[in-house]
Amino acid sequence: MITQSRIKSSNPGRGTYDITRDLNACVSAAGVNSGLAHVFIHHTSASLIICENADPAVRSDLEAYMTRTVPDGDPLYRHSQEGPDDMPAHVRSVLTQTSLTVPIFDGRLALGTWQGIYLWEHRLEPHTRTLTVTIQSE
Amino acid sequence: MITQSRIKSSNPGRGTYDITRDLNACVSAAGVNSGLAHVFIHHTSASLIICENADPAVRSDLEAYMTRTVPDGDPLYRHSQEGPDDMPAHVRSVLTQTSLTVPIFDGRLALGTWQGIYLWEHRLEPHTRTLTVTIQSE
């Protein structure tokens, strides 16, 4: 059994945004007890990660790491039509995930205690991102 | 319902090669309306990415980024039997994807407008790479 649904997720610009609750709502709506949940983001300048969900400093440190490793305005790039954060957003997306697959157990995402699912907006400006959630069960 | 097929993809050496059309051909052949497509590359020195598909500079900038971050001939490595691009190819593969899963909708890969699927050859010499495509539907 496969059910698909589409989510729109708006954000105020660069940063990580917890979408765990939205995904669990899709699992509940599908009425599935066990299986797999797949979430796909239809963009190349925002991505998905599973990350520690207890201390917000983990995610700000992660942002700091990326800012240092994939700096905005890097003269290395030719693709900069949309600004200094344009090409870095594509690199950050390629280094993280465009989709995630998570087991479902007891009617919920079977995440570890400290795991949250985050949409990582890499562009500086606010964006509305589209995601497709596919739930598979017996 | 699960259908599997194998693809051979030849390339002239390091670079990114669009395989979106090959994958959509597998989806069409499976006669599937909605579901998931999974593509797996059977190698550890070539990998898969989803990337911006409009401006080729995005992919040459991505190559430039990797060339700087994971340089060939790095004295850090002991594994260099096959040349200066041997170990960097393994690192690049680990930092990107060995497989991708994409939703199928209306009989096609439900990619975003600017998303393409690329095989990233990390070795300098020409290679023929093997991929397995698995299509899941109800």
Added chain:
Amino acid sequence: MITQSRIKSSNPGRGTYDITRDLNACVSAAGVNSGLAHVFIHHTSASLIICENADPAVRSDLEAYMTRTVPDGDPLYRHSQEGPDDMPAHVRSVLTQTSLTVPIFDGRLALGTWQGIYLWEHRLEPHTRTLTVTIQSE
């Protein structure tokens, strides 16, 4: 058809540990001929990779690369309660994989000749990690 099982994997601390055999045991136990195997690690400071399995230097070089790129004790981070390897472990996890999906063919994981599946422990101390394996077949 979907079958799920849980694995505990203990390690002596930072390093890569081959779990291919454990996963093939799950495939055998499921009695599946063809399909997909999904493995998920329920942690954010250990991760999964598919890597060259012939020369152990590949994995020590990979460790050397990560040690240089994501160094322990980096003053960049605020999240360091659990020690100098705490935040680097989260970054390393985000740069690699929390889950992997591999085709099953002829009753076994359809890996390439040189592909092995590894649990990458990023913390220095010994840990026991929990994984969920989900097998899908027709």
